[in-house]
Amino acid sequence: xxxxxxxxxxxxxxxxxxxxxxxxxxxxxxxxxxxxxxxxxxxxxxxxxxxxxxxxxxxxxxxxxxxxxxxxxxxxxxxxxxxxxxxxxxxxxxxxxxxxxxxxxxxxxxxxxxxxxxxxxxxxxxxxxxxxxxxxxxxxxxxxxxxxxxxxxxxxxxxxxxxxxxxxxxxxxxxxxxxxxxxxxxxxxxxxxxxxxxxxxxxxxxxxxxxxxxxxxxxxxxxxxxxxxxxxxxxxxxxxxxxxxxxxxxxxxxxxxxxxxxxxxxxxxxxxxxxxxxxxxxxxxxxxxxxxxx
Amino acid sequence: xxxxxxxxxxxxxxxxxxxxxxxxxxxxxxxxxxxxxxxxxxxxxxxxxxxxxxxxxxxxxxxxxxxxxxxxxxxxxxxxxxxxxxxxxxxxxxxxxxxxxxxxxxxxxxxxxxxxxxxxxxxxxxxxxxxxxxxxxxxxxxxxxxxxxxxxxxxxxxxxxxxxxxxxxxxxxxxxxxxxxxxxxxxxxxxxxxxxxxxxxxxxxxxxxxxxxxxxxxxxxxxxxxxxxxxxxxxxxxxxxxxxxxxxxxxxxxxxxxxxxxxxxxxxxxxxxxxxxxxxxx
Amino acid sequence: xxxxxxxxxxxxxxxxxxxxxxxxxxxxxxxxxxxxxxxxxxxxxxxxxxxxxxxxxxxxxxxxxxxxxxxxxxxxxxxxxxxxxxxxxxxxxxxxxxxxxxxxxxxxxxxxxxxxxxxxxxxxxxxxxxxxxxxxxxxxxxxxxxxxxxxxxxxxxxxxxxxxxxxxxxxxxxxxxxxxxxxxxxxxxxxxxxxxxxxxxxxxxxxxxxxxxxxxxxxxxxxxxxxxxxxxxxxxxxxxxxxxxxxxxxxxxxxxxxxxxxxxxxxxxxxxxxxxxxxxxxxxxxxxxxxxxxxxxxxxxxxxxxxxxxxxxxxxxxxxxxxxxxxxxxxxxxxxxxxxxxxxxx
Numbered sequence: 001x002x003x004x005x006x007x008x009x010x011x012x013x014x015x016x017x018x019x020x021x022x023x024x025x026x027x028x029x030x031x032x033x034x035x036x037x038x039x040x041x042x043x044x045x046x047x048x049x050x051x052x053x054x055x056x057x058x059x060x061x062x063x064x065x066x067x068x069x070x071x072x073x074x075x076x077x078x079x080x081x082x083x084x085x086x087x088x089x090x091x092x093x094x095x096x097x098x099x100x101x102x103x104x105x106x107x108x109x110x111x112x113x114x115x116x117x118x119x120x121x122x123x124x125x126x127x128x129x130x131x132x133x134x135x136x137x138x139x140x141x142x143x144x145x146x147x148x149x150x151x152x153x154x155x156x157x158x159x160x161x162x163x164x165x166x167x168x169x170x171x172x173x174x175x176x177x178x179x180x181x182x183x184x185x186x187x188x189x190x191x192x193x194x195x196x197x198x199x200x201x202x203x204x205x206x207x208x209x210x211x212x213x214x215x216x217x218x219x220x221x222x223x224x225x226x227x228x229x230x231x232x233x234x235x236x237x238x239x240x241x242x243x244x245x246x247x248x249x250x251x252x253x254x255x256x257x258x259x260x261x262x263x264x265x266x267x268x269x270x271x272x273x274x275x276x277x278x279x280x281x282x283x284x285x286x287x288x289x290x291x292x293x294x
Numbered sequence: 295x296x297x298x299x300x301x302x303x304x305x306x307x308x309x310x311x312x313x314x315x316x317x318x319x320x321x322x323x324x325x326x327x328x329x330x331x332x333x334x335x336x337x338x339x340x341x342x343x344x345x346x347x348x349x350x351x352x353x354x355x356x357x358x359x360x361x362x363x364x365x366x367x368x369x370x371x372x373x374x375x376x377x378x379x380x381x382x383x384x385x386x387x388x389x390x391x392x393x394x395x396x397x398x399x400x401x402x403x404x405x406x407x408x409x410x411x412x413x414x415x416x417x418x419x420x421x422x423x424x425x426x427x428x429x430x431x432x433x434x435x436x437x438x439x440x441x442x443x444x445x446x447x448x449x450x451x452x453x454x455x456x457x458x459x460x461x462x463x464x465x466x467x468x469x470x471x472x473x474x475x476x477x478x479x480x481x482x483x484x485x486x487x488x489x490x491x492x493x494x495x496x497x498x499x500x501x502x503x504x505x506x507x508x509x510x511x512x513x514x515x516x517x518x519x520x521x522x523x524x525x526x527x528x529x530x531x532x533x534x535x536x537x538x539x540x541x542x543x544x545x546x547x548x549x550x551x552x553x554x555x556x557x558x559x560x561x562x563x564x565x566x567x568x569x570x571x572x573x574x575x576x
Numbered sequence: 577x578x579x580x581x582x583x584x585x586x587x588x589x590x591x592x593x594x595x596x597x598x599x600x601x602x603x604x605x606x607x608x609x610x611x612x613x614x615x616x617x618x619x620x621x622x623x624x625x626x627x628x629x630x631x632x633x634x635x636x637x638x639x640x641x642x643x644x645x646x647x648x649x650x651x652x653x654x655x656x657x658x659x660x661x662x663x664x665x666x667x668x669x670x671x672x673x674x675x676x677x678x679x680x681x682x683x684x685x686x687x688x689x690x691x692x693x694x695x696x697x698x699x700x701x702x703x704x705x706x707x708x709x710x711x712x713x714x715x716x717x718x719x720x721x722x723x724x725x726x727x728x729x730x731x732x733x734x735x736x737x738x739x740x741x742x743x744x745x746x747x748x749x750x751x752x753x754x755x756x757x758x759x760x761x762x763x764x765x766x767x768x769x770x771x772x773x774x775x776x777x778x779x780x781x782x783x784x785x786x787x788x789x790x791x792x793x794x795x796x797x798x799x800x801x802x803x804x805x806x807x808x809x810x811x812x813x814x815x816x817x818x819x820x821x822x823x824x825x826x827x828x829x830x831x832x833x834x835x836x837x838x839x840x841x842x843x844x845x846x847x848x849x850x851x852x853x854x855x856x857x858x859x860x861x862x863x864x865x866x867x868x869x870x871x872x873x874x875x876x877x878x879x880x881x882x883x884x885x886x887x888x889x890x891x892x893x894x895x896x897x898x899x900x901x902x903x904x905x906x907x908x909x910x911x912x913x914x915x916x917x918x919x920x921x922x
Contacts, residue, residue: 004462006469006629007401008479017396018408020389021449025411027434028427028446029418035426093313096306103307109564110314115571116556117321118508118526121549124533125320128327134335134542136323136342170317172571179572199302228421232510236530250421254511257425266425273422281417467662470629471723475676476650485675489666 033274039267058268067244075248078162079226086166086222087173094177095203108178115171120232126164127237150238154245157238161246165230173218180214181207220284227276249273321553328547335542351547368548371525375507376555378524381444382506383499390453391491395483398461416451420512428515438519447512453498456573460494461487497570500563504556525552578640578730578763579605580626585635587621595621597787606761610778612768618787619767620735626765627733628652640730655724656733660740661716663708669719670704673726694725714745732757734766738773750776771811775799783807805918808842808911814874816842816911817885819859827880829858831907835922838912845874845888847909856906859885863897877901
């Protein structure tokens with residue numbers, strides 16, 4: 001990793017400059033993470049009187065626990081659905097906006113602001129729209145003969161949280177897709193047009209392949225978002241229900257740690273999540289490294 | 295483009311208008327709902343046109359609340375959110391500027407090691423270390439305080455990397471000229487580097503303000519005293535806290551107030567926001 | 577005002593690359609020295625060593641009577657004009673000029689006096705409140721000069737200051753820099769890769785190659801009597817023609833009376849004539865290309881060994897491309913060299 005050709009020479013100043021950042025990182029990031037690692041191998045008796053070191057038994061128990069396995073599956077479905085929905089809609093919008101000239105900024109403005117809405121608020125908004133008694137959408141769905149009730153029906157609840165989570169993420173993906181599209185040289189597209197490729201064909205043979213770095217980057221970002229940042233969506237609306245239909249991993253860590261007070265299990269779950277984030281971050285950074293040459 | 299494709303263009307506009315409608319719809323519904331009297335929601339589906347109780351509803355949520363229905367006044371929560379967002383944004387920027395300065399403009403033992411320590415923060419979001427982080431904050435006596443709400447979130451790898459990247463593009467001669475002009479490290483930082491970074495700082499502020507305002511899990515963990523509740527987490531208590539059906543007109547007024555500040559920030563600083571967003575993630 | 581004395585200066589980078597080797601140079605008070613050479617010859621490194629922007633690996637450097645090896649740039653009483661000007665983009669022109677003085681704790685009225693004086697001298701008074709980006713290239717160049725002027729330093733250091741300007745402006749600024757330097761009488765080191773700039777500006781010229789000094793002298797010294805093959809080829813445009821003695825002798829065009837060991841003969845394109853020079857050099861070939869350049873013309877002649885020589889003449893000569901031609905030069909115009917040593921033989 002480079003520095004400038006010429007640098008200041010000072011023995012202590014750089015350490016002083018780094019102190020705030022490093023201190024916060026050590027105290028609030030590294031230390032708790034190592035605590036989680038430690039606690040994941042401990043088990044407390046029901047009264048919190050005795051703690052025993054149990055090696056990997058907490059992990060073993062987790063993977064024998066049907067609730068955890070269901071939560072794992074729920075998370076996978078939720079993340080995948082959210083990512084696909086948010087990415088495909090935003091790619092569609094970005095491609096369309098990229099065709100516009102005068103109206104481009106106006107559309108962009110209308111499409112970007114949901115980024116500012118907190119996931120929890122996005123959840124509450126859609127929770128209200130889908131509310132079985134006063135919501136506008138169940139009313140319309142009833143007209144189509146569909147009986148919507150996310151309080152009783154697990155699938156309805158899942159659809160609700162996926163829509164809420166994806167809705168909030170559209171702006172982010174849209175901006176990155178639009179930037180990606182704008183960095184594709186117009187001359188390439190013109191060359192393809194001269195070669196006789198129609199609009200649809202041009203998109204799939206030229207534009208989409210050239211967009212693949214952006215797509216890949218967004219894929220990772222969206223999965224991370226869906227797995228971790230959507231805690232608010234779940235917590236503020238379905239609270240994991242009904243019948244654990246929307247009990248995603250992050251929500252489970254929180255429940256087991258704070259509500260059920262099962263520290264060993266919660267810590268083991270934390271460690272698994274940590275491993276997932278680390279893998280995703282490394283994948284993402286590999287890609288960045290290739291692109292900007294750190 | 296080359297060909298004249300009028301129907302395709304029309305279709306594109308149609309898709310976009312539909313898209314914008316989907317994006318705007320929930321907020322429109324919230325605004326409408328926040329203008330109706332409580333009785334409206336007892337009569338079945340909500341109306342799609344504004345009602346006449348806007349002023350009354352908003353005054354009620356901000357100043358009075360309905361404590362018996364789990365809805366304390368939210369004026370204080372708005373203030374807390376604002377304080378939290380500003381402190382986090384300013385803190386992250388300050389801390390990251392200093393770190394990036396050290397990493398780019400100094401050569402010292404363990405430089406790469408520190409870089410990786412900063413990098414670690416990316417790999418350990420709050421969500422994966424909920425309980426132990428809570429314990430640390432509790433042990434330090436920082437529960438129910440602004441310090442507890444903000445300080446642990448101030449470390450920022452993204453902001454550090456952004457500033458590092460920007461500093462690398464500052465011409466070498468800038469430092470050389472400053473040294474010939476007799477500026478030491480601190481003067482160079484304050485007189486040259488920070489003023490040069492002002493656009494990046496502003497872009498970062500927009501992103502981090504939104505980040506801070508929208509924190510949810512963190513305030514949920516470190517506050518139990520409602521004097522420190524923030525608006526985004528406060529809403530949850532209004533929706534799920536009461537046993538009966540939520541007071542939708544008040545909930546939606548609160549939702550609008552909670553969402554409005556960051557939305558305004560984005561709308562008024564769209565250019566900075568886009569720059570900040572796309573450049574931090576590069 | 578000060579002398580600059582370099583004694584055996586060397587610079588070795590941490591990777592082991594030797595950028596400057598054993599350079600000794602005594603710059604007189606008020607002198608304008610131009611460091612010239614191809615890119616990578618170490619001229620900028622040497623200048624930056626004088627400025628204090630590069631550490632000195634070995635050797636000593638005195639500015640005035642002070643040994644400055646260990647001093648910070650700001651303590652060396654020098655001012656520098658950078659290639660890309662390095663103006664602080666967020667400060668007004670006034671603040672750009674004043675910044676160094678403020679850091680030194682110069683009192684406010686004194687700063688103002690100096691800035692105004694420099695601005696007047698450089699005719700940038702009206703730009704003082706503006707930001708650098710609102711200025712043209714030439715105006716920025718003047719501001720960069722002004723930043724050096726206000727310091728009233730013992731020495732000016734110029735690092736290719738004109739290379740970012742277009743050709744016309746470059747000539748104009750060159751003249752101005754020289755006039756200003758003469759008027760102020762400040763010792764100056766000036767780095768350039770442009771030999772015309774070097775010839776016109778310098779009191780003395782230092783030609784560097786591979787981190788070493790090839791030759792030091794006045795511009796006319798170097799032009800008239802280059803001591804090495806490198807200098808002969810570097811100074812002068814079009815470049816000096818280099819003819820192998822053996823080939824010239826075989827084609828019976830080489831005069832006697834050249835020093836022993838002269839296996840390479842240099843002759844400037846200007847010194848060639850169409851008229852025969854008894855007892856001189858004669859080169860026979862064909863006209864490959866005739867290049868009119870206004871007041872003068874360049875004629876490229878291909879010799880029988882395939883080498884092309886350049887002949888410069890006034891006006892447009894009566895020559896046709898492809899025609900046979902013999903070029904002559906008197907003995908006095910020949911520069912004899914030895915290829916093994918790379919040095920002049922006499």
